[in-house]
Amino acid sequence: MRSVEFHVLLALASEERHGYAILQEVAALTGGEVRLEPGTLYRALHRMLKDGWVAESARRPAADLDDERRRYYRLTPAGRRVAAAEAARLQRLVAVARANRLLSRA
Amino acid sequence: MRDRRLAWWLVRLYPPRFRRDVGLALVDALEDQMGARRASGASSLGARLPAIADTVGNAFAAWIDSAGSGAAKPPRPKGRTVLDKLLQDVRYALRLWRRRPGFALVAIATLALGIGANTAMFTIVHAVLLRPLPYDHADRLASVWGRTPTYPRGLLSYREYRELRNKPGTFEAVGLYFPQSVNLTGADEPQRLVGSFVTGSFFDTLGLNAERGRLFTEAESAPGTVKPIVVITHQTWQRRFNGDDGAIGTTLTLNGTPVTIVGVMAPPFDPRVVPDAGYFIGADLFLPAALFPAPRGLEAAGPVMLGIARLAPAVAIARANADLDVIRRRLLADDPQPQADRTLVAEAAQETVAGASRPALLLLFAAVGVVLLIACVNVSQLLLARAVDREREIALRAALGASRATVARQLTVEAALLAFASAAAGLLVGRGALASLAWLRPPSTVPIPVDMPLNAAVLLFSGGVAVLVSLLCALVPALRTARPNLARVLQAGFRRASAGGRRTRDVFMVVEMALSVALVAVSALLIESLLAVQRAPLGFDPSNVLTLEFRLPPTKYPKPDDIARFFRAAIERVRAVPGVESAALVRAVPFSNNGGTIGYAIEGRPSVDAASLPQARLHLVTPDYFRTMRIQLLRGRDFTDRDDLQSPLVAVINETFARREFPGQDPIGRRLTTPQTPTPITIVGIVSDAKHYQPTEPAAPQLYAAHYQVPLIFCSLVARTRGPAMSVANDVRKAIWSVDRDQPVWGVLALEDIVARRQGQWRFLALLLGIFAGVALLLAGVGIYGVTAYGVAQQTHEIGIRLALGASGERVLREVVGRGARLTLAGAAVGGVAAIALARLASAMLVGVRPTDPAALAAAVLTLTAVSLAACYIPARRASRVDPVVALAEE
Numbered sequence: 001m002r003s004v005e006f007h008v009l010l011a012l013a014s015e016e017r018h019g020y021a022i023l024q025e026v027a028a029l030t031g032g033e034v035r036l037e038p039g040t041l042y043r044a045l046h047r048m049l050k051d052g053w054v055a056e057s058a059r060r061p062a063a064d065l066d067d068e069r070r071r072y073y074r075l076t077p078a079g080r081r082v083a084a085a086e087a088a089r090l091q092r093l094v095a096v097a098r099a100n101r102l103l104s105r106a
Numbered sequence: 107m108r109d110r111r112l113a114w115w116l117v118r119l120y121p122p123r124f125r126r127d128v129g130l131a132l133v134d135a136l137e138d139q140m141g142a143r144r145a146s147g148a149s150s151l152g153a154r155l156p157a158i159a160d161t162v163g164n165a166f167a168a169w170i171d172s173a174g175s176g177a178a179k180p181p182r183p184k185g186r187t188v189l190d191k192l193l194q195d196v197r198y199a200l201r202l203w204r205r206r207p208g209f210a211l212v213a214i215a216t217l218a219l220g221i222g223a224n225t226a227m228f229t230i231v232h233a234v235l236l237r238p239l240p241y242d243h244a245d246r247l248a249s250v251w252g253r254t255p256t257y258p259r260g261l262l263s264y265r266e267y268r269e270l271r272n273k274p275g276t277f278e279a280v281g282l283y284f285p286q287s288v289n290l291t292g293a294d295e296p297q298r299l300v301g302s303f304v305t306g307s308f309f310d311t312l313g314l315n316a317e318r319g320r321l322f323t324e325a326e327s328a329p330g331t332v333k334p335i336v337v338i339t340h341q342t343w344q345r346r347f348n349g350d351d352g353a354i355g356t357t358l359t360l361n362g363t364p365v366t367i368v369g370v371m372a373p374p375f376d377p378r379v380v381p382d383a384g385y386f387i388g389a390d391l392f393l394p395a396a397l398f399p400a401p402r403g404l405e406a407a408g409p410v411m412l413g414i415a416r417l418a419p420a421v422a423i424a425r426a427n428a429d430l431d432v433i434r435r436r437l438l439a440d441d442p443q444p445q446a447d448r449t450l451v452a453e454a455a456q457e458t459v460a461g462a463s464r465p466a467l468l469l470l471f472a473a474v475g476v477v478l479l480i481a482c483v484n485v486s487q488l489l490l491a492r493a494v495d496r497e498r499e500i501a502l503r504a505a506l507g508a509s510r511a512t513v514a515r516q517l518t519v520e521a522a523l524l525a526f527a528s529a530a531a532g533l534l535v536g537r538g539a540l541a542s543l544a545w546l547r548p549p550s551t552v553p554i555p556v557d558m559p560l561n562a563a564v565l566l567f568s569g570g571v572a573v574l575v576s577l578l579c580a581l582v583p584a585l586r587t588a589r590p591n592l593a594r595v596l597q598a599g600f601r602r603a604s605a606g607g608r609r610t611r612d613v614f615m616v617v618e619m620a621l622s623v624a625l626v627a628v629s630a631l632l633i634e635s636l637l638a639v640q641r642a643p644l645g646f647d648p649s650n651v652l653t654l655e656f657r658l659p660p661t662k663y664p665k666p667d668d669i670a671r672f673f674r675a676a677i678e679r680v681r682a683v684p685g686v687e688s689a690a691l692v693r694a695v696p697f698s699n700n701g702g703t704i705g706y707a708i709e710g711r712p713s714v715d716a717a718s719l720p721q722a723r724l725h726l727v728t729p730d731y732f733r734t735m736r737i738q739l740l741r742g743r744d745f746t747d748r749d750d751l752q753s754p755l756v757a758v759i760n761e762t763f764a765r766r767e768f769p770g771q772d773p774i775g776r777r778l779t780t781p782q783t784p785t786p787i788t789i790v791g792i793v794s795d796a797k798h799y800q801p802t803e804p805a806a807p808q809l810y811a812a813h814y815q816v817p818l819i820f821c822s823l824v825a826r827t828r829g830p831a832m833s834v835a836n837d838v839r840k841a842i843w844s845v846d847r848d849q850p851v852w853g854v855l856a857l858e859d860i861v862a863r864r865q866g867q868w869r870f871l872a873l874l875l876g877i878f879a880g881v882a883l884l885l886a887g888v889g890i891y892g893v894t895a896y897g898v899a900q901q902t903h904e905i906g907i908r909l910a911l912g913a914s915g916e917r918v919l920r921e922v923v924g925r926g927a928r929l930t931l932a933g934a935a936v937g938g939v940a941a942i943a944l945a946r947l948a949s950a951m952l953v954g955v956r957p958t959d960p961a962a963l964a965a966a967v968l969t970l971t972a973v974s975l976a977a978c979y980i981p982a983r984r985a986s987r988v989d990p991v992v993a994l995a996e997e
Contacts, residue, residue, distance in 0.1 A: 019135035037160035038135035039116075043168050046128050071131045 222535025906993025
């Protein structure tokens, strides 16, 4: 999995978001380290839509928060599993890194 | 709002499906992003540029994504970037090579051979013909010649030079130079150096500078000022003075006169990397033109020097020539006599240096081009055969969802790898070829620099050729395979021999045969020329003859008597050397490129004016010259020691002279007058004709005069030896030094070698073209074999059926060979036309044979037919022995 895709999945893990919100969430989650551009985001989104990891959301947020022209995206169960698997893989890698003293214990 | 318009426009770059799915959302996000950037203080450009860069790149990637997923919507290969895919293609191609190492090796070796030969030839062509001469403003340098009908590149007089200098609008600078041997004495052994007598302006014209000390000025070199100074070259400085600064101011004894070294000339270029040792400055030292040894001074000497000029900016050669004609007319008006048929002409300096090399180089370049084409056809053939084999694989991949782009990319990567590998191998082959060319003793018309560093032009050429060639080789197969007819290819029992493939292969075969016919025919023409050159009777026997040259310093031998005395003594001592049979002196040894002519009139015939006198080649020889050279004395007598300065002038003429001037009469006792001699000359003998400049020259009237009666400071010795000529070289040299220990001698060579060098151009070209033709034939043979064998292999099934139905093996064999023969016929026909075109390039080098010589063409066609039939026969035989049971069971 590419890091763009994982970041998007993470951003969508907590709640449904529209495209620009995903960009902001990814930036927030990574402490501003990863700043995606819309073109990159949507290419990844398009792929994940086709693969069935994310889907367009039918539900809308409360009216006062909604921007009606927006499209919202959510994780599908498949997407959640893929993200979990990737997280587990990374965790194992982190464990290995720790065991080899590449990382100090948090 | 404008941001939104831009966003819309950007989204249009994406594939339709993408736009349908998320296009609108992307427009929103883009607009938001640009808005946010503006809000945080970015300029309009700063807000938009990242968006544009980001979407353009991703749109491209999205197209590739969508191309990767065809109608069948295969699972997308996860986590692959474009680079990953390319790397994967490279790995795949390498794996294919490993699986079929023979194929890769043959393809790369074939192309490397072609590319290498072309690299080597291009290196030479670039160094000699294309690269500007290594001087500033080289494109404006021009030689200036005094042209007469007999000498198109004749010399200039000092008077003409002064006129040229008065034309600053045409000539920015003009210089005179004339290289001549000078004797250096006062060292351990007397030495001959090459001196160039130059005007001060010569240095300015070529933009030469002093490295130490100074160069001399125009005033210091002008006639009348006798300043005994000399400028030495960097090499002379290193060799004689070990690069010591104390050299400046020291004195050298040159031609018996002490001269002071005033400076060392900085080398304008590295002499090892230019093919011609010199380019106008091929000398050891430079002396003022005023010191030129002309009896009555430079002003009165007439045309004795070479001219070099730098044209003013934007003056074309044609305009320079028009101005030169004006100058000539003015000079003619002043003094009509010596200018009668002289014209002054300018010629681009590059042409002076390289003009003679062009025909040979272009011919060789064309020949290696043909070899490369044949190599291309072969490799293309190989790739095509393999591509057809791979049709199934590729069709399968296409059926599983690989797009045409993917397949084409894979094939392109394979071709690019092939290009890279063969370019690298080709460069190596080229370097090796250059080294071996130098070893083959190329003639001066194919000058090969000692040292040829790889330069950008050569690298660019080889790389370009490799890319072009690989594209050419890979294009046909790629076009065919990238568009496989899935249904047909995947059909059970698909027989891959399609009519289209066969046609392509036939065309390949005909092209290959035509190209090799052309090359074989031209090499046959050159071999015929070489034979004609070698067969041409020389008129003398060059075996076991030692030659050497010397020049007597006029200060030491001021009177003809002194010169004659030295000559007699030297000859006597040389004759006494053990191993020397006979010896004689001659002004210019045959094939040494030296020589001269004389105008004559037969006494008793109506007189004509001096300008229209008939000309004969003049040779000055001592007694015994004819015996030493084995030139036959037909009538009368040889010169004797009594033909000296006191006795009446005598001459020996050759057969052609006798036939031309005295048909049916006895020339012995007849007398000639010449403008150069005060009294008439009596003919005392007739000898057989002897060649002097070229083995192929037509017979010319020759006049031999007695050297003792016309002593000249420049002289050569010829000595017939009992054993190999060079074995007595040292003793002969010492014999001359025993007469005058200050007398340098040079050009100590076996006459055989001098003659062989003259035949060198034909030998070299015939050898090289022979090699190229051999390689072409070999490649063509392999190609024809491959095509035929491949065709047979594909038809195994069909042949099996026919054999099972009762066709005889012999008939199958006849058909396969017959098909090859028909193609050979077509190839020979096309090749004949190509041969005539190629032979036209060679026409300047042909001797005794016309470019359309039927024998050469016939030889080429026959050779090709033999090769091609042999190449067809082997697979045909295999076809005729197909076992029907096995062939049909293959299903």
